[in-house]
Amino acid sequence: MKYWIITLTLLMAIPFTVCACSHETDEPEITAKPAPAPEPTPEPEPDPEPEGGKVLVAYFSCTNTTKSVAENIAGITDGNLFRIEPQQPYTSADLNYNTDCRANREQNDPSARPAIKGMPENPDEYQIVFIGYPIWWGKAPRVISTFLESGDFSGKTIIPFCTSHSSGLGSSDTDLHPLANDAAWKPGKRFGAGTTKPEIERWIKSLGIDFE
Numbered sequence: 001m002k003y004w005i006i007t008l009t010l011l012m013a014i015p016f017t018v019c020a021c022s023h024e025t026d027e028p029e030i031t032a033k034p035a036p037a038p039e040p041t042p043e044p045e046p047d048p049e050p051e052g053g054k055v056l057v058a059y060f061s062c063t064n065t066t067k068s069v070a071e072n073i074a075g076i077t078d079g080n081l082f083r084i085e086p087q088q089p090y091t092s093a094d095l096n097y098n099t100d101c102r103a104n105r106e107q108n109d110p111s112a113r114p115a116i117k118g119m120p121e122n123p124d125e126y127q128i129v130f131i132g133y134p135i136w137w138g139k140a141p142r143v144i145s146t147f148l149e150s151g152d153f154s155g156k157t158i159i160p161f162c163t164s165h166s167s168g169l170g171s172s173d174t175d176l177h178p179l180a181n182d183a184a185w186k187p188g189k190r191f192g193a194g195t196t197k198p199e200i201e202r203w204i205k206s207l208g209i210d211f212e
């Protein structure tokens with residue numbers, strides 16, 4: 001009898017054992033969420049644009065005084081030089097201001113626009129444009145008006161400079177503003193024939209512009 005009770009008990013336990021074992025072989029329940037994908041490494045921010053920018057030094061010069069200052073400015077600012085050349089070059093007779101010379105006649109005519117040979121290539125790449133000229137009767141030569149009216153200077157910074165025997169800058173710089181109204185104009189600067197590079201460097205530094 002005792003034997004039968006033990007056998008019966010064992011037989012009844014078998015389904016639970018089988019059930020428990022089969023449960024262990026089931027796929028485990030997925031309760032945890034998958035780990036989030038790692039954040040992509042952010043691209044490094046590009047360097048901010050310097051306040052300054054690429055420099056063009058455009059100048060008109062008949063006897064090379066302005067040219068020398070322009071070359072110094074280009075050297076100091078790592079700028080590109082551009083000589084503004086009239087289609088008809090000025091002869092010594094044209095510049096003889098004690099006579100009724102071509103230069104005098106042009107300066108006496110506000111509408112005079114002597115033709116120039118060309119304009120700088122790729123003007124869009126320049127943010128800062130120095131414009132140099134000799135003082136002619138207190139003003140910039142009319143060829144500078146031709147230059148300004150032939151280009152698009154909107155959004156650029158223009159910095160005038162000039163050379164003279166003895167006259168100051170006067171209004172020769174501000175007189176030019178209406179010819180390129182959309183530019184940001186800086187006050188001009190006058191230099192004499194014997195101007196040294198350190199003087200020009202001091203002026204450039206005083207502009208407070210970062211040159212590339």
Ligand SMILES: Cc1cc2nc3c(=O)[nH]c(=O)nc-3n(C[C@H](O)[C@H](O)[C@H](O)COP(=O)(O)O)c2cc1C
Pocket residue numbers: 060061062063064065066067095096097103104133134135136137138139163164165166167168193
């Ligand atoms: C037609 C003419 C007018 C001039 N007018 C003046 C003037 O008003 N004041 C002055 O100081 N120099 C005057 N000058 C001298 C020039 O400004 C000076 O020699 C200048 O530095 C020449 O520059 P460049 O060598 O780049 O041509 C005049 C020269 C010319 C040819």
